[in-house]
Amino acid sequence: MTRSNAREIAVHLIYAARGSEIPVEELIDRRFEQTYYACLGSENEVYQEKPGNKQMSYIRSAVKGVFEHIDELDGYISRFSIGWNLNRISRLARAIMELAIYETLYVEDVPMGVAIHEAVLLAKKYEEDETVAFVNGVLGAFSRSLSQKDEEA
Numbered sequence: 001m002t003r004s005n006a007r008e009i010a011v012h013l014i015y016a017a018r019g020s021e022i023p024v025e026e027l028i029d030r031r032f033e034q035t036y037y038a039c040l041g042s043e044n045e046v047y048q049e050k051p052g053n054k055q056m057s058y059i060r061s062a063v064k065g066v067f068e069h070i071d072e073l074d075g076y077i078s079r080f081s082i083g084w085n086l087n088r089i090s091r092l093a094r095a096i097m098e099l100a101i102y103e104t105l106y107v108e109d110v111p112m113g114v115a116i117h118e119a120v121l122l123a124k125k126y127e128e129d130e131t132v133a134f135v136n137g138v139l140g141a142f143s144r145s146l147s148q149k150d151e152e153a
Contacts, residue, residue: 001049001050001051001052001055002055003055003058004118004121005046005049005051005055006051006055006056006058006059007058007062007099007118007122008046008122008125009031009046009047009051009059010058010059010062010063010066010099011092011095011096011099011122012031012095013027013028013031013059013063014063014066014067014095014098014099015091015092015095016031017063017067018091018094018095019091024063024064024067025060025064028059028060028063032050032051032056037050062099062102062103062107065102065106065107066095066098066099066102069102069105069106070098072105073097073098073101073102074086074094074098076101076142077089077094077097077098077101077138080137080138080139080141080142080145081134081138084134089134090127090131092126092127093123093127093131093134093135096119096122096123096126096135097119097135097138097139099115099119100115100116100118100119100139101115101139101142103115104116104142104143104146112143112146113143116136116139116140116143119135119139120132120135120136120139123135123136
């Protein structure tokens with residue numbers, strides 16, 4: 001399984017966890033139960049291959065990390081989605097952006113450009129063109145703000 005596929009599964013879990021009362025760790029465990037995971041494979045090609053240890057570790061740490069930093073991540077999304085209330089943004093687009101910002105800030109082996117590019121590809125797969133442009137715009141503004149901080153330092 002590729003990191004891109006693991007990232008897509010992480011987005012699905014972030015999306016599912018936001019609307020669930022089940023603790024994140026338990027939700028992850030349930031998703032990867034053999035029978036349930038096999039069912040998912042018939043619905044979405046990303047689930048046709050089970051993640052290896054490295055990708056499973058990434059999925060767990062990314063999903064848990066997003067929820068550990070959710071207020072900070074949503075703060076960035078709010079800051080750069082001018083004129084939009086967080087509740088108006090689709091849960092999936094929000095999950096995509098949360099993961100991209102989390103990766104940029106907290107995952108050392110994921111360059112910012114890769115995190116944003118992968119987020120836009122995921123948005124293209126699941127969202128309408130207007131939402132893709134919105135995701136790209138928010139993440140682009142976030143990226144520029146970090147670049148400006150680096151230049152000022």
